Every structure is written in C-alpha cells, then in structure tokens.
Amino acid sequence: MPRTEQMIAQGLTLVDAINEALYQEMERDSRVVCLGEDVGLNGGVFRVTEGLQKVFGPERVIDTPLSESGIMGTAIGLAMAGMRPIPEIQFEGFLGPAYDQLVNHAARYRTRSRGAVTVPMVVRVPVGGGIHAPELHSDSPEAIYAHTPGLKVLMPATPYDAKGLLLSAIRDPDPVVFFEPKRVYRSYREEVPEGDYTIPIGQAKVLAEGTDLTLVTWGASVHQCNDALDTLPEDVSVELIDLRTIAPLDVETIVQSVEKTGRCVIVHEAPKTAGFGAEIATTIQEYCFLHLKAPVQRVAGFDTVMPYYKLEQQYLPDAAKVSEAVMQCLAY
Amino acid sequence: MPIKTAYQAKVEYLQIMDEHGVVDEKLAKDAMSDQDILELYQYMGKCRVLDETAFKLQRSKRMGTYPQNKGQEACAIGAGFSLKQGVDYLVPCYRENAALWMHGLPMHYIFLHWMGDERGNQIPKGVCQLPLCIPIGTQMLHATGIAWAFKMRKEARVAMTFFGDGATSEGDFHEAMNFASAFQVPCIFFCQNNQWAISVPREQQMNSATVAQKALAYDMPCIQVDGNDLLAVHKAAKDFVERARAGGGPAFIEAVTYRLADHTTADDARRYRDPQEVEAWVNKDPMIRLRKYLTAKGLWNDAKQAALDEAAKQNATEVVRAAEGIEKPAVTDIFDYTYAEMPRELEIQRRTMRTSSLGQRPEQAGLNAPGVAANHE
Structure with missing residues (x-):
C-alpha cells in the first residue's frame, strides 16, 4: 500500500515491506493473486495483506475457506493454469495439513512432467517463536522444506531483504516457501527503497x-x-x-x-x-x-x-x- | 414452533441404454447421434485392445505395474466427448486413458509412464491435461484451481477431474468440492465408482447410499448415471459442462461402473472378490451393449467387427513400437527438471554423478569460479 507518513519518516517494518512488495507486484502483474485465511477484508492476522483487497478486489485478494490443503492445492492449480498465486498459510504449524500438496505436488510437478507442467507460486508463512502465541504457532520447520527437492526456501530477517526477496520469489518460475519471522514483523524499522528491486535467491x-x-x-x-x-x-x-x-x-x-x-x-x-x-x-x-x-x-x-x-x-x-x-x- | 424442513434434495439416476443395448427412446432423443455412437464404439474397441496390450506387456516384463481400464471405458469416452479439445482441461486419475488419448495425448505416452519413464508425463503443448495422478484424491484440488483461473480470466473453459469411489474418502476431495462450490468455478467432478478401492468394497468405504449425494453437502448439482452406458455418461457430462461453461458453476457425476480387472497387475482380486459378482458385471460391459445396439440398427456386423479388431491390433503394435523404440532417457534428466535454473550444488552432482564431496569443488567439477551462477539449459 502507499507509504504512510510514519513509514516515510521512520522507515518500514517487515510487515510494511512485505505489504509493499505485494502491492507493487499485484499492480505490475495482473496474474498475481493472494489467497488464504483472513487475508482479504481483515488484511491477514498479522495485517501483512492490509488494504490490498480494497485496491485489488475480492477476486485477487481472496478470503478462502479454512482449509490449508485446499489453499495449497488450488494455488497449485492456479499456478499450473498461468496465474501467479501467493497462498498464505496463517502459521507454520498449519503447513501440516498442506504438506502433501506442497511436498508431493508443488515441488514435484516440474520433474514429474519433465518440464511440461510447472508451479510458479510463493507460499507465505509466518514462522518461529517469541511472540507469546499458542501451540503450533511458534515452530521453525524450515529444514523439512529445505530437504524437499523442487522447493526453494527463503527466510528474510530484515525489511529490506524481505521486499527484494519477495519480488524475486514471485517472479521465480518455481515454488518458493517464503518464511516470515514473526518476531521481526514489527520489531524495528529501516530504510527500504520505494522502487522495484530484487535480491537474488540463493545469496547469503x-x-x-x-x-x-x-x-x-x-x-x-x-x-x-x-x-x-x-x-x-x-x-x-x-x-x-x-x-x-x-x-x-x-x-x-x-x-x-x-x-x-x-x-x-x-x-x-x-x-x-x-x-x-x-x-x-x-x-x-x-x-x-x-x-x-x-x-x-x-x-x-x-x-x-x-x-x-x-x-x-x-x-x-x-x-x-x-x-x-x-x-x-x-x-x- | 413446528419443525420445518431446512434442506431437501434427491439424487437422480440416469440410464439411456440398458445392458441389452435397448434405449429409452424419449431419453435417447436428446442423446448422441448414431454416427457418434458408431465412431465412439470403434474408438472404445481400440482403447480396449491397448489396455489388453499393456496388460500383456506387464506379464512379459516389458512394462511395470499397470492398472487396467477394462470395463470402464464408457466413463472416460462419454465424459471426454463432452469436452472441447484444446480448450477444456482434463485432470485425470489413472483409469481414464481413453479420455486423455481422445484429447490429444499421444497413445504411447501412457505406455511410457507405466514403463517407468517420465517422458510419458511430458504433456505436449496445446494438449490441455495433467499427467496421470498416482496418489489418490490429490488432483481434484488442482482441477479446482485450474477452473478457478479460467473463471478469473473470464475464459469460457471448463476443467474436468476424474477419481474413484475410494478417493471420495480423502480430505482433499472435500476441500476441493468446498472450494469449487464456494467460488463457483467451472469444474466437473467425475467419480468412476467402480465398486472397489483395491480390496475394499464401496459399501465398506462409506455408509452413503450413493457417492453422488456427497455433492449435496456442497450444494452442487449431481447425478448418478449408469457408467457403462455411453449415452447416459455423455448426456450428464454434456449438460453439466455446458452449464459450467455458461457460468453455472461446478457439478458432480457419479458413474456406476465396475473394475473388471485387478486393481493393477500387482494385485490379485480373487483374494477378495466373489467370482459371481465379476461375472454379473462382465455382462454389463459397455462394449457388449453398444455392439448389440449398433447391430440392431444395421450399422454393425461381424465383418466390421473383424476389421475393427484387426485395425485395433495394428494400432496397438504401432503404439508399443513407439513406446519401446524410444531411447532410454539421459541420466542427466533426473537433475534437469528439478528447477528451472539449476542450483550450483545440484550442478556439481550432475557433472560428477556422485554426492561424495572429495574432488567436488566447483572448479574440479568444471564449473566457473565461485560466485558465478551456474546456468544449465
């Protein structure tokens, strides 16, 4: 969303930076859609998708049924059919019900079909502990997905990296799991370029x-x-x-x-x-x-x-x- | 306060041609033409021979495990015939070969798949279908997503997904049905209820009187049809496809059919099935009734059948030749489709064909100096 006065004066939080990347990429590319539980009207439980539905409408910022495998599986179908879906799984603990779709399908389709069917999508997932959350809201399962050939796994630690990496991820031709450390979501602000920039995937x-x-x-x-x-x-x-x-x-x-x-x-x-x-x-x-x-x-x-x-x-x-x-x- | 009815529904059953090849004239008026029936019967014969050929290849160790389609061809063909080639999208399980071939998949691709070669899944450009889906019930979500994309882009296209009675016990089935209904996407759910999920009979799989009624929970129009009746399958599919194409949303078809063969060539159904049950269904074979119908109409005779058998055999020979004639894939294929762009570590493994690390520094593997991205095309 366009920058607020606070953002201009004090910089962006991680939430702001991810929101800005989503906003700018949805504006640039009509194939990009966000879907997940409470991501629309409510702007997501962490407000990462705040305001996007108002700008892009309920058909591109979609409140889905409470159904993680459904979100992941239909996002795979959307990606196969030429869209650029960005499913959100509300907390990393809820990747469990979507695991089969992510690991056995999203990650494998390029290989399975020898390149004929591909799944370009970014799975956004808040991750990690330290925010006084209930059970299954504080885990760190990144190694599971790093052990899955066909997936790329990102975890930015700063607002600057989050924006640049998310833009790279959305433009990547393969499925990307984009872990967002919740503890950093609003812990500090930093200067983030307002324009378009990308950070290459795979570079520390x-x-x-x-x-x-x-x-x-x-x-x-x-x-x-x-x-x-x-x-x-x-x-x-x-x-x-x-x-x-x-x-x-x-x-x-x-x-x-x-x-x-x-x-x-x-x-x-x-x-x-x-x-x-x-x-x-x-x-x-x-x-x-x-x-x-x-x-x-x-x-x-x-x-x-x-x-x-x-x-x-x-x-x-x-x-x-x-x-x-x-x-x-x-x-x- | 008196108790009111909150919801009421029924499931209709459609049969147009019975197992003796006799049609209900009133229902048949709206069904396919005799010319279409004639052509599709011949196509069914071709597919049946291919199915038997695959079985024989497995038995002679020229093919891996294969799941026969035998006896269920009216489902695939009737449903497939309701879709527009190159427009509508097929999302299969693995018992609807005939529909995939009908929509442009080279016949030997299915053979390649079961011969352990992923090139059988390399769907050619312009052919609108996904590869065979081995796990049960995961593909309906993909079909729903594909149909959703069509709706988002306002394209007059429909996705149709196939699955068995067992698959309707999976959570993903229900999530797909709910998404399709909640977002009213143009997706047709086609259940081939062949009575058996490997060794578990339908009655044990669920306590529902019909599979079709599961759609009622999602307020999705549904019908149960005689799945061995080409005309009934096609009529139901055509009506729902047209409805979906016009923006009417998803629909559900339960086609009541029977798995005449074992689950796969690795299975022995004699361990759990009553031979009398199988025998009864042999007589309901979709080909038998079509042949009776066409013969009665004067459109078919023994000479034509002999010519069809010969042509089908010839075709099968060519398909086997194409499948067996292809060179073994390059071993590098196992690396080359993991990502669009090859990660550096994978490139090293690809070049050295090993994962032990000594002697595997990038420069030893013939890669550029550190920091230069490896690019494989």
Missing part, C-alpha cells in the same frame, strides 16, 4: 566482516546474533552471515568465510538434531576440513516440542547463548 549476506569466527544464521536469530556481537570483547572479530535463502544454500559465501576464520557457530531456532545447521556443519567439514581450528558449533532449539510461551525464551537461542558458544569456540 555478510552482515559484519570478521576474521576470528564465522557466525551463520537466518530469520529472527539474525537479530539475536547481532545483539551477541555487542556483548563480545572488542578484540574478537566475528563475521556474521545471514543466509536469507535456506535452499538453495549459498555454499560459497560460507566456505569463503570459514576458510578465512577457521571457526564457525551456527544459530537457529529449530531443534538441533537434523536441523538445517547440521547440513551447514557437514558442508563446512566437506569443504574446509584443513582450515578448521575448532569443531563447528550449533546453538539451536532443544530437541523438544516447542514449549508454550511461559518457557519459550528458555527454549530459543538468545544473545547470551550465542556469545557463550562463540567464546568457547574461540577458546578451543
């Missing part, structure tokens, strides 16, 4: 350059890692990498950094075992074995069910846990 961003240790993370954890950097001794030089794209993984950026630093800590909210950090650690030992000065460390969620919110802060990686892991890895 080096947020801070450093020489002693590489910190790899994505999503809301980027901000915890940033906070951790402020708590470290001044003579410690950490390189902070925000993946932005989980799949396809930007191996080059990670490998180049770890070859330089010889040490790496990976941070994610999802449970540790078989989390995406495991893939990164393996990749590092495959490519950087002789450069390593310490075992690659993971700071992750526990291998438990995500607790209800009274204990969620104890579950989630925070700046203190990250700092501790960094110092231990440096001392190894």
Whole structure:
C-alpha cells in the first residue's frame, strides 16, 4: 500500500515491506493473486495483506475457506493454469495439513512432467517463536522444506531483504516457501527503497566482516546474533552471515568465510538434531576440513516440542547463548 | 414452533441404454447421434485392445505395474466427448486413458509412464491435461484451481477431474468440492465408482447410499448415471459442462461402473472378490451393449467387427513400437527438471554423478569460479 507518513519518516517494518512488495507486484502483474485465511477484508492476522483487497478486489485478494490443503492445492492449480498465486498459510504449524500438496505436488510437478507442467507460486508463512502465541504457532520447520527437492526456501530477517526477496520469489518460475519471522514483523524499522528491486535467491549476506569466527544464521536469530556481537570483547572479530535463502544454500559465501576464520557457530531456532545447521556443519567439514581450528558449533532449539510461551525464551537461542558458544569456540 | 424442513434434495439416476443395448427412446432423443455412437464404439474397441496390450506387456516384463481400464471405458469416452479439445482441461486419475488419448495425448505416452519413464508425463503443448495422478484424491484440488483461473480470466473453459469411489474418502476431495462450490468455478467432478478401492468394497468405504449425494453437502448439482452406458455418461457430462461453461458453476457425476480387472497387475482380486459378482458385471460391459445396439440398427456386423479388431491390433503394435523404440532417457534428466535454473550444488552432482564431496569443488567439477551462477539449459 502507499507509504504512510510514519513509514516515510521512520522507515518500514517487515510487515510494511512485505505489504509493499505485494502491492507493487499485484499492480505490475495482473496474474498475481493472494489467497488464504483472513487475508482479504481483515488484511491477514498479522495485517501483512492490509488494504490490498480494497485496491485489488475480492477476486485477487481472496478470503478462502479454512482449509490449508485446499489453499495449497488450488494455488497449485492456479499456478499450473498461468496465474501467479501467493497462498498464505496463517502459521507454520498449519503447513501440516498442506504438506502433501506442497511436498508431493508443488515441488514435484516440474520433474514429474519433465518440464511440461510447472508451479510458479510463493507460499507465505509466518514462522518461529517469541511472540507469546499458542501451540503450533511458534515452530521453525524450515529444514523439512529445505530437504524437499523442487522447493526453494527463503527466510528474510530484515525489511529490506524481505521486499527484494519477495519480488524475486514471485517472479521465480518455481515454488518458493517464503518464511516470515514473526518476531521481526514489527520489531524495528529501516530504510527500504520505494522502487522495484530484487535480491537474488540463493545469496547469503555478510552482515559484519570478521576474521576470528564465522557466525551463520537466518530469520529472527539474525537479530539475536547481532545483539551477541555487542556483548563480545572488542578484540574478537566475528563475521556474521545471514543466509536469507535456506535452499538453495549459498555454499560459497560460507566456505569463503570459514576458510578465512577457521571457526564457525551456527544459530537457529529449530531443534538441533537434523536441523538445517547440521547440513551447514557437514558442508563446512566437506569443504574446509584443513582450515578448521575448532569443531563447528550449533546453538539451536532443544530437541523438544516447542514449549508454550511461559518457557519459550528458555527454549530459543538468545544473545547470551550465542556469545557463550562463540567464546568457547574461540577458546578451543 | 413446528419443525420445518431446512434442506431437501434427491439424487437422480440416469440410464439411456440398458445392458441389452435397448434405449429409452424419449431419453435417447436428446442423446448422441448414431454416427457418434458408431465412431465412439470403434474408438472404445481400440482403447480396449491397448489396455489388453499393456496388460500383456506387464506379464512379459516389458512394462511395470499397470492398472487396467477394462470395463470402464464408457466413463472416460462419454465424459471426454463432452469436452472441447484444446480448450477444456482434463485432470485425470489413472483409469481414464481413453479420455486423455481422445484429447490429444499421444497413445504411447501412457505406455511410457507405466514403463517407468517420465517422458510419458511430458504433456505436449496445446494438449490441455495433467499427467496421470498416482496418489489418490490429490488432483481434484488442482482441477479446482485450474477452473478457478479460467473463471478469473473470464475464459469460457471448463476443467474436468476424474477419481474413484475410494478417493471420495480423502480430505482433499472435500476441500476441493468446498472450494469449487464456494467460488463457483467451472469444474466437473467425475467419480468412476467402480465398486472397489483395491480390496475394499464401496459399501465398506462409506455408509452413503450413493457417492453422488456427497455433492449435496456442497450444494452442487449431481447425478448418478449408469457408467457403462455411453449415452447416459455423455448426456450428464454434456449438460453439466455446458452449464459450467455458461457460468453455472461446478457439478458432480457419479458413474456406476465396475473394475473388471485387478486393481493393477500387482494385485490379485480373487483374494477378495466373489467370482459371481465379476461375472454379473462382465455382462454389463459397455462394449457388449453398444455392439448389440449398433447391430440392431444395421450399422454393425461381424465383418466390421473383424476389421475393427484387426485395425485395433495394428494400432496397438504401432503404439508399443513407439513406446519401446524410444531411447532410454539421459541420466542427466533426473537433475534437469528439478528447477528451472539449476542450483550450483545440484550442478556439481550432475557433472560428477556422485554426492561424495572429495574432488567436488566447483572448479574440479568444471564449473566457473565461485560466485558465478551456474546456468544449465
């Protein structure tokens, strides 16, 4: 939607940036439609689609039945028939009922049909904990989808990246799962270009350059890692990498950094075992074995069910846990 | 307060030609012409022979598992004949080969599919259909979405999706029906109720008197037809397709038919089916009644049948030759259609044909220096 005075003066939140990308792309491309539970009149439960239905009408910003597999499956059909659907699954926990359609169909149709039938769509999904939500509203399932050939998996951490990555995702010829870290939705504002710009899928961003240790993370954890950097001794030089794209993984950026630093800590909210950090650690030992000065460390969620919110802060990686892991890895 | 009726509905059953080839003259007036019946009977014969040929190929290890269509051809052909080729969209399960061929799918593609070759799913441009759908009941949502796109773009096109009685137990079936109804999209739901979902009979699959009545929950017009009666299937399909094309919304057809063969070549229905039940349905075969009808009309005789059998055999030989004559796919095909643009790690695996990493640095795999996107076309 057009920018408000607050946005002009103070910048955009993550919600604002995603909303602006949707608005601009719907204006540019009549094939783009948004569909999902409460995305229309109500503007989505997080207000990400706020105002879009008023501008583009109920036929392009569609309130669907409460039916995740229905949303995913019909979006696949729309995409096959030449539209550019953007289904929203209200919370990551509700990807469960849509899993079959996403993984067994959206992800596989290009291969199954040897390129004859394709599914260009962006599945928008709020993700992660830290917002005092009920059960199944706080999980981090990105590794499941990164383990699905045929899907691309994004998780921007900043308003700037969110807008540029979402525009890339909508224009991508393949299905993209676009995870939006809820904890960041309104946590801060930043300057975002008003015009059209894209950020390539599959490119990580080096947020801070450093020489002693590489910190790899994505999503809301980027901000915890940033906070951790402020708590470290001044003579410690950490390189902070925000993946932005989980799949396809930007191996080059990670490998180049770890070859330089010889040490790496990976941070994610999802449970540790078989989390995406495991893939990164393996990749590092495959490519950087002789450069390593310490075992690659993971700071992750526990291998438990995500607790209800009274204990969620104890579950989630925070700046203190990250700092501790960094110092231990440096001392190894 | 007296109790009022909140909702009332009925399900009609349509049969135009009975199993002896006798038609209801009043209903037949509105049905297809004798010329069409003659042509479609011959086409059905061709499809039947292809089906038997596929079965034999499997038995001689020249094809993988194959699900026979035998006995259900009136469903596929009657429904398919109601659609406009290149305009309307078919979203199949895997027991309506005849409809797919009728709408432009090269015949050997189905054979390729069951020979374990994805090129059988590579629907040619201009052919409006999805490939065969192996999991049960997932495709109705895709059909609904496709029909929805037609409605959004104000195109006078219809999508038709096929599935069996078992599929109507799946959640996706109900989600598709609800979406199609809520958004009034031009989608026809065609249920081939062949009485068996592998070994589970329809009566055990559901406690509903008809499958068609499931549409009533979504306020969708529905009908139950004799699925072995080409004329009834076509009449029902044509009426609903025209209605949908004119903006009337979705509809549901339950075609009562029978799976004469095993579920697939990997199945043995003798383990769970009464042979007398099968025998009774053999006599209701859609081809038998059409032949009787055409013979009575003086449009068919033994000489014509012999010529048809010969032509169908000839056709099957050519189809098998096309399916078996194609070169084995390049092994790189397993990589090349995962994404439109090949991710770098996948490109490395493709070039080295392994996933172990030593010796797999990009430069060792013959790729550009780091940072340059790998592009495969």
